[in-house]
Amino acid sequence: MALNLERVGKVWGPYEFNYNERDLIIYALGIGFGKENLEYVYEGAKDFKAFPTYGVILPSNAGAEAFLSTKANFAMVVHGEQTLEMHNPLPRSATISTTAVIEGIYDKGSGALIVMRFDSKDKNGKPLCSNWSSAFVRGAGGFGGAVQPKKEIPAIPQRNPDFVFEAQTVVNQAALYRVSGDRNPLHIDPAVAKAVGFKEPILHGLCTYGVICRRFVREVFQGDCGKLKSYSARFSSPVIPGESLQTKVWQARPHLFLLEVYNAKGEAVIRNGVIESK
C-alpha cells in the first residue's frame, strides 16, 4: 500500500506525558547507570537529576497517531536515525506536553523514510527538548517521492580518534530498558524477532543511544551531562543485548564531536554520530 503523503506538515497533539523520579531512575538503570552514579539512580542524592537522553522518552505517546496516518506497515519499520536537541534541563518530575509533526516522507528506493519532529514543553510552556526520529519503512520506496535533503555532517578527520572507549551491555538490557516505554516485542520476544528476520531479540536503538551517551559524558564531558546540547545518531546495525561496543570520537571543532560505534565483529552499529556541546 502506498504511503499517505498528505499528512506532511500537519501538527498533531499536544500529547500529555508524566514522569517522576522513579521513572528517571528506571531509565538510568536501563542505559547502564548504577550505584557509582548516584546522581541518576538515587532520588536522595544531593545532585539527583535526569540524564538528558531521557528526552527521547518524552514523545513516547506522541508519535502513534501521526505515524499511523501515513498508513506505513509497522511490522516493516526500523528505527533509522534519532536527533535530540536540549533546550533546558529536564526537571526531576514533570507533566510534559509534546506536539508531533511529520517533517517529510522521502523515497529511498528500497524503502521510505518518515521523519518526525517532536517538541516537548513543561506545563508552563518552557521548551525542554526537541526530537527528530526517522523511521525506515522497508519495501515502501520507489513511489517517485522527494529525495531526503542532505544533512551537513563534517567529514571524519583523517587521523586516529581523539577518544576511544568501551561500553558493555548486559543480556537483560532490553528487558529493563523496555519498561521505560518502548514495549515493542521485537526487543524481548524471540518468536517476534525471528518473524521479522532477526536471529534473536535486538536491543532498542534508543537504548544503545543512551548507553553511548552515558559513556561519552563520562569520558569526554568529565561527567557533566549539562554540556550536552544536541546528539544525532544513525542506527546502522542491530545490537544484541550483552554485546560490548566500542566508540570512536573525533573532536572536529571545539564544540562538535563525531562518533562511530562498533560491535566486536567490527560492524558499525552507530554511524553519523554527532554531539554538540554547550
Next chain:
Amino acid sequence: MALNLERVGKVWGPYEFNYNERDLIIYALGIGFGKENLEYVYEGAKDFKAFPTYGVILPSNAGAEAFLSTKANFAMVVHGEQTLEMHNPLPRSATISTTAVIEGIYDKGSGALIVMRFDSKDKNGKPLCSNWSSAFVRGAGGFGGAVQPKKEIPAIPQRNPDFVFEAQTVVNQAALYRVSGDRNPLHIDPAVAKAVGFKEPILHGLCTYGVICRRFVREVFQGDCGKLKSYSARFSSPVIPGESLQTKVWQARPHLFLLEVYNAKGEAVIRNGVIESK
C-alpha cells in the same frame, strides 16, 4: 524511649495499593529474573504472571502508621523475619486493600521485636496473601515484656542437604530492587549505611528473600511457582549487592522444605528458612 505496647491487637487500615504489569516486571528484574524467564518479565508472554513473592510488596504503604504508633526509633530497626502465606495467585494488575495489626511486641533483652501481620485482598474481597514481618529494634529491650512464643520449626535432618544451589546477586541489585517500593537509603547511600554501622549499603532482606525463592522455584519446584504455599525466613546477616549466595535445602516432609543460605565467607544470611508447598 519505651515502646508503646498499647497498640498490640489494634487493626489499622485498610490501605489501598495499586500495581500493574510494569510493576511486576520491575520487581521480577529486581530479584534477578531475566529474558530466560519471559513469564515474569514480558507482559506479552502467554503465561505472564506475578511471581508470588511480589506479595511482600503489597503492604508497602500499610505498615508505617501502626509501626510509628509504637514509638520505635526507626534508625535502630533491622528487618528480622518475614513470612508470606499465599491464599490465591496474584493478578497481573490489581487494586489491593491491606489491613495491618501489631501481633506482638516482645522483649529480646538487647532489643525489642515488633511482629506485624498484614492481610491483603483484591477489590472484590478475595484474600490474596498474608505477611508477617518482624522488626528488631536495637536497644529497646529489657522492658520486662512478653517473651516471643516459640515457633515450631522442625530440626534440620542430620544428613547432607537434598538440594544445593547458587544465586549470584549483582552490584546494582539494590539500586534496581528499591524502585519496587522500599526506598530506605540504607540500601543505596554510602553515608547513611556508614552512619548506622555498615561499611557500605546492604541489600534489602526482602530482595535476598525474593532471589532465593526465584532459585528455589526453579531447582525444587521445576519452575512451577504456583506450588508455593508459604515461605518464612530469618535475616541473620547482611548481604552486600554482588555477593554470591549458596542455598542448602532439606526436604523434611513431602510438602515442607527447610532452608539455610550462606555467603561466600560461610556466614548464614538466612536461617530458619521454611517453604511449604501445595
